[in-house]
Amino acid sequence: MKKLTLLAACLFSAWSIADPMTQAQLNDLWKNKQKSAEEIVNNMSEAEKIGQLFMLDFRYWNNDSNGDPAPFLAMNDEVSKVINQYHLGSVILFRENLIDTPQTVELINQLQSSRSNLPLFIGTDQEGGYVTRLRVGTEMPGNMALGATRNPALAELTGMIHGYELSSLGFNINFGPVVDINNNQNNPVIGVRSYSDDKNLVETLSTSYIKGIHKYNLLTSIKHFPGHGNVSADSHVDLPVVNSDTKTWHSTELAPFKYALAHGADAVMTAHIIVPALDDHKITTLAGKKVGTPATLSKPILHGILRDELKYDGLIITDAMDMGAIADNFDTNWAVETSLLAGSDIVLMPIKMWDTEAITRLDNMYRYLETQAAKNPELKKRIDESAKRVVLKKLQQEITAQPINLTEAKQIVASKSHKDLENMVSEQAITLIKNDNILPYQLKPQNRILVISDEKPRNALIQKQLSDIAEETDVIINSSDNVIKLNENTLSKSEARDIVKKQDLILLTTYNLKDTPTNAQLIIDAANNANIPLVVISSRNPYDIAYLNDVKANIAIYGITGFDVTNNNRNSLETNIRSGLRTLFANRAAQPLNPPQGLLPVNIKNPQGDKILFPYGHGENYHTTY
Numbered sequence: 001m002k003k004l005t006l007l008a009a010c011l012f013s014a015w016s017i018a019d020p021m022t023q024a025q026l027n028d029l030w031k032n033k034q035k036s037a038e039e040i041v042n043n044m045s046e047a048e049k050i051g052q053l054f055m056l057d058f059r060y061w062n063n064d065s066n067g068d069p070a071p072f073l074a075m076n077d078e079v080s081k082v083i084n085q086y087h088l089g090s091v092i093l094f095r096e097n098l099i100d101t102p103q104t105v106e107l108i109n110q111l112q113s114s115r116s117n118l119p120l121f122i123g124t125d126q127e128g129g130y131v132t133r134l135r136v137g138t139e140m141p142g143n144m145a146l147g148a149t150r151n152p153a154l155a156e157l158t159g160m161i162h163g164y165e166l167s168s169l170g171f172n173i174n175f176g177p178v179v180d181i182n183n184n185q186n187n188p189v190i191g192v193r194s195y196s197d198d199k200n201l202v203e204t205l206s207t208s209y210i211k212g213i214h215k216y217n218l219l220t221s222i223k224h225f226p227g228h229g230n231v232s233a234d235s236h237v238d239l240p241v242v243n244s245d246t247k248t249w250h251s252t253e254l255a256p257f258k259y260a261l262a263h264g265a266d267a268v269m270t271a272h273i274i275v276p277a278l279d280d281h282k283i284t285t286l287a288g289k290k291v292g293t294p295a296t297l298s299k300p301i302l303h304g305i306l307r308d309e310l311k312y313d314g315l316i317i318t319d320a321m322d323m324g325a326i327a328d329n330f331d332t333n334w335a336v337e338t339s340l341l342a343g344s345d346i347v348l349m350p351i352k353m354w355d356t357e358a359i360t361r362l363d364n365m366y367r368y369l370e371t372q373a374a375k376n377p378e379l380k381k382r383i384d385e386s387a388k389r390v391v392l393k394k395l396q397q398e399i400t401a402q403p404i405n406l407t408e409a410k411q412i413v414a415s416k417s418h419k420d421l422e423n424m425v426s427e428q429a430i431t432l433i434k435n436d437n438i439l440p441y442q443l444k445p446q447n448r449i450l451v452i453s454d455e456k457p458r459n460a461l462i463q464k465q466l467s468d469i470a471e472e473t474d475v476i477i478n479s480s481d482n483v484i485k486l487n488e489n490t491l492s493k494s495e496a497r498d499i500v501k502k503q504d505l506i507l508l509t510t511y512n513l514k515d516t517p518t519n520a521q522l523i524i525d526a527a528n529n530a531n532i533p534l535v536v537i538s539s540r541n542p543y544d545i546a547y548l549n550d551v552k553a554n555i556a557i558y559g560i561t562g563f564d565v566t567n568n569n570r571n572s573l574e575t576n577i578r579s580g581l582r583t584l585f586a587n588r589a590a591q592p593l594n595p596p597q598g599l600l601p602v603n604i605k606n607p608q609g610d611k612i613l614f615p616y617g618h619g620e621n622y623h624t625t626y
Helices: 002-012 023-042 046-052 077-085 101-113 143-149 152-169 199-213 246-251 254-262 299-309 332-342 358-375 377-397 406-412 416-429 456-473 493-500 518-529 542-547 574-584
Strands: 054-057 060-063 069-071 090-092 121-124 219-225 267-270 282-284 290-292 315-317 431-435 446-453 476-483 505-510 534-538 553-556 561-564 569-572 612-614
Touching: 023 377, 046 054, 046 358, 046 377, 077 358, 101 121, 101 152, 101 406, 143 152, 143 199, 143 416, 152 199, 152 406, 152 416, 199 219, 199 254, 219 254, 246 254, 299 332, 315 377, 332 358, 332 377, 358 377, 416 574, 431 542, 446 456, 446 493, 456 476, 456 505, 456 574, 493 518, 505 518, 518 534, 534 542, 542 553, 542 612, 553 574
Parallel strands: 054 090, 090 121, 219 267, 267 315, 446 476, 446 505, 505 534, 534 553
Antiparallel strands: 060 069, 282 290, 431 553, 561 569
16 A cells, blocks of 8 residues: 555656635636636646546545445545646545535535635436435435426426535536436336436426526536437446437437427536447447447537537536446547547546546546647647636536535435425326226225335335334234245245235335246236235336236336446435335225326337337326215
8 A cells, every 4th residue: 555655646746736716716707707717728737627627436445444445435635636636627426425414515525625726516416216326315206207297397396406405515516317218118227217208208307307406506417418218238337229210319319408408408418329320430349349439439429419410519528437338348548538539528437536546547547638639639629628618617607615504404405394395296106007996905904915026125115114104094014025036937836825825915016027027927826816916016117017917906106226326336215115105005094195196107018019008198096085
């Protein structure tokens, strides 16, 4: 470690230390923002310009005493020097960095104090639902849940709550909303992160969200351009291909981006996807394989379409460059240079800045770009253009580094009023897809309910909510649970019969079924044969019923587990399961606890994709008089 620390010190010495701009200086710069931006960039060194184009993540820093990566939770000298002496312009924070409100406020204050010049962009991905970063915060039930409500006012409310909480913590940019159209039922990465497979609904709800978040000093970044909805691979690990023709892409995938840019979106995040109809150039991977050009590296897509065709002059931000689609296929320095030449302004996570050794790689990247810019006038011009665009946006938004008020933040983040609104929104989203006179289930004084899912924590969350319902309705619910991998084929028919026997109700909670989920089907068949009511709860994407037969009752709740797809870090979305379970039951006076109101925001097709089983807009309700 001493050797690495000495190396880091040597690298740091290559850069000059500037003074952070004071609030008084910023106030003066804001008087003429365009002129100020030009003067600031004209007086920057090449390294200072490059720094404005990088948004790094310090998710971890070195290892803990057990040899495991240690989450970066508080400033240390090494990270402070990286930010200051490499003139960093932006930082992104993840769930690992964010323990609670006091720690988050302190960390963000420390990050801003480490800057070398302008205040930092501090960003995160608080999409709501499946992708949420705040451990203590109001998540909201997610985009597809909002799609099921059909209510623009609730999308605006979601934006307001996210904006209020994030800005109170010191964030100034949120990477959302997702405006991808989920027009591929088998999409492994978007799904419930999308509002809908209908472009009009995506346009309406995404811009309503932007309207809400803009009530606070927070930038938005729509994603993932040119549209990540119609893929069957995950760009975190692979290079997905979108095979839409040009006409289809213009009328479908492009439409929500174009609409959002015309209605207030501040930035666009690129996707690491190949769209041959938009750019058919081939490039060579590290393994020597010829592949199409990912949009993040494509000048015809980023400059030709975004800049020239759409006349967009705002920020273009790459998706994380350390994702497998880029990092596993291309040289890191080359990919960053190529993305800048293609039209990117901010390069997100060009290097995993997780330890002292990463400083060497960062230093090499700066030196590489400086050398290339000296040789290539086009790259030098692009660095200047992007630095001016970043600096101007900071001045236009009046981004400051003023210390965040912890007392105010604690009153705002995850407040009771926000949590109550979160439940209100999720209650309107629950969609009753099928019901053969099973729901609402009439609770009796004594109830035996079996909970089945793939994971013990999921079962525990459901059982916790069942206990709350029992207390609310003054009944006894004796719940038991069983962990079964529903997509696998490990049960026998006799084992399935034994699992379901002696139950009053079975809650089978599925999570993105595919192919032939034999275990799930065996349990459904056993329950039907024993005349035991069974409800399938589609706990993430609503498509699960397409892979099952003879389901008597099915609801979609659009999320039970949030999932940080960049690092397998999960969290529970209690509001979705709470509202979903309340939709299943009637109290002892035969009144439904939460009558279903949601409408499908997508078509549910058969596994072959050639037949619609449940159409967009479908949603049953309860006809019980109460």
